[in-house]
Amino acid sequence: MSACGKCFDPSGARFGVPTYPWRFAPDGYATRRQLRAAGLRPGGQPVAAQVMRRHRGRRAGVQVAYLYRVDRAKPVRPMTSRKWGALALAMLARRTCPKCRITYSYCIPTSLGMCLLCTYPEEQRAA
16 A cells, blocks of 8 residues: 555544545645635634655654644734734843843844853954
8 A cells, every 4th residue: 555545534534533645635624834824723623634644754654734624714813012012022032132131133042042242252352
């Protein structure tokens, strides 16, 4: 049996939800990203189906994308002024070094936890 044959289960008997091979889902279903691109969100609906494909890098050997029904999707909630303000403050915190309190035009690397000048001060003096 081919890899696509193992993934084809439109009744949902094998995997619990209708399953289709990659790129072969019927019309009326979309992933979260596809819904977002159309200005929609799942809106609390359960997963309606899934698409699967073989993936060599994963332990299970398959990659799964969940599908939602487009007709039950709701429009994306608009951003309010308070949400815009909270987002601006969060981005300001990501750009501000906690040690020297300087605000940069880029986000501080989370792996370092502070700006490059504070992380490697001896290299900056040598240059």
